Amino acid sequence: MIKKLVTLDKFINKEALSGILLFLATVAAVIVANSSLGQAYYDLWHMPLGINLGEHSISMTLTYWIDDALMALFFLMVGLEIKREMLVGELSSVSKALFPIIAALGGMIIPALIYVALNTNNPLGFGIPMATDIAFALGILMLLGKRVNPALKLFLVALAVVDDLGAVLVVATVYTSEIHTEYFLHAGVIYALIWALNIKGVTKLLPYLILGIALWIYIHAIGIHATVAGVLLAFAIPIRSKIGENAFIEDTKKDIVEFENHIDPVPILNHHQIDALENIADSYDKVQNPLMRLEHSLHGLSAYFIMPLFAFSNAGVLIDFSGINANLMIVLGVVFGLIIGKPIGIFGFTYLATKLKLVKKPDTISWYEIVAVGFLGGIGFTMSIFITHLAFVDESIISAVKLGIFVASFIAAVIGVLLITLKKDLTQN
Known part of the structure; x- marks a missing residue:
């Protein structure tokens, strides 16, 4: 509490x-x-401003890049907040x-x-x-x-x-603008892959974000406002961490003991200590909640950059x-x-x-x-x-x-x- x-x-x-x-x-x-x-x-x-991806191109004004692309990140954060409040809030x-x-x-x-x-x-x-x-x-x-x-x-x-x-x-x-139904299948397949990562227990955020960019592209191509892609991605971000808090404490204690046991007079870390630190870093990644980690990262970006920039460009x-x-x-x-x-x-x-x-x-x-x-x-x-x-x-x-x-x-x-x-x-x- x-x-x-x-x-x-x-x-x-x-x-x-x-x-x-x-x-x-x-x-x-x-x-x-x-x-x-x-x-x-x-x-x-x-x-x-435009982006070319092979034969495909996306061209919009700077305002639309802010409203459609950066605001998709804002709506990703909103979606994460909604999911968190629905699950544990x-x-x-x-x-x-x-x-x-x-x-x-x-x-x-x-x-x-x-x-x-x-x-x-x-x-x-x-x-x-x-x-x-x-x-x-x-x-x-x-x-x-x-x-x-x-x-x-x-x-x-x-x-x-x-x-x-x-x-x-x-x-x-x-x-929404004119709906292009031919892109629904593409968006559906990508979204299914994102949920497959969740079901398989993948907690690394990078694969989700890469597929999220592809989802944004096809949602935009369908004609639905692209910010919806941010919310859809948020709902698929896992809330479970890879290891529990108790397991993290036990593993970290062992690695700290290992680090301490191999202290020597040489003023640089030996390979035993380096391995212990890498194990602690690995446990640190595994114990973190992916949803909260992404929400925390996006909140500062959204609060101090995206929303002020949106206000300055639109107000x-x-x-x-x-x-x-x-x-x-x-x-x-x-x-x-x-x-x-x-x-x-x-x-x-x-x-x-x-x-x-x-x-x-x-x-x-x-x-x-x-x-x-x-x-x-x-x-x-x-x-x-x-x-x-x-x-x-x-x-x-x-x-x-x-x-x-x-x-x-x-x-x-x-x-x-x-x-x-x-x-x-x-x-x-």
Whole structure:
């Protein structure tokens, strides 16, 4: 239990710093896009780049390489988080998982319905207000420090994991281009090979990652958004280590004794000591959990590079409110979905399910705090921007929607913070 809490604390701290970096990257992007460097900024991200593999070639703009390739690594990390939580975390049992699952479902369904109600003739953007930016939301909670109930952070993490799973399903099933069925067999064979490695007990990550690149290529060729390849790969990464903790301790003790027994006056290691160290290194590799090792490696890359780069390349929108007037209902659908739909969905679904005795609210969280989390869930930001680029191709609509996302996320964050700080102040008084 202590180990799990330490891991969660490290996860939350990384997400908090990532949220700060995302904010700085976004501010920088908006400033640059509206400065004399605006055209150069636009030209940079629309610069074409290609890769040739024999007779096959993949050519996309720099923005699409970030959105399709680097974001596939982000979704690989998301998939690893989902799998971990489902196997050993807050979603590993029905009793623990049901409450955040229902909260997340409400936080996805109600915003989508609000959007569709306002855009019956153009419902494709319904996925935009469904998303929650976990890095920003947790970053705000961390900045509030001791004002925040620790159980609230745990609830937000579990809710966000389910929310991410919902986003993955929406991207995979709704936001796809023309489907090329001839590549399904290729992708299926590669994915079967990846699972064969898992079944055979292979814990080295390199074979999985090499086959994962091939899976990404064919998923992209099919027409399904290539980030789905990251999630599919994540589900196939083994969670079992090759040897158990006790076996690692016993083997390492023997090798340490072997190392100690062969100490000599010569100031370099002898071959006995080198063999002992190599055995310890081998045991070190075998005892590590492949899933956790990959997730740990990707988390820093994602938090400190991929997501800030994504924000800097995608958040540079011209401050021009004329586009909002031309696409008013789309923007209102997004704004109302995030500001109103998220808190109503998260609070309403859980409250109704509790009254119907379908779930039990955790004793460590109050209904007031669930409302506050509902507003923090309205911080869509990077995930909402990501889905915006999938839902629309018209640059004027995309720019207008981004402005709506910025405004809605800011308002939702302010309300969430006020609710949390007000509760703390009332408690102290």
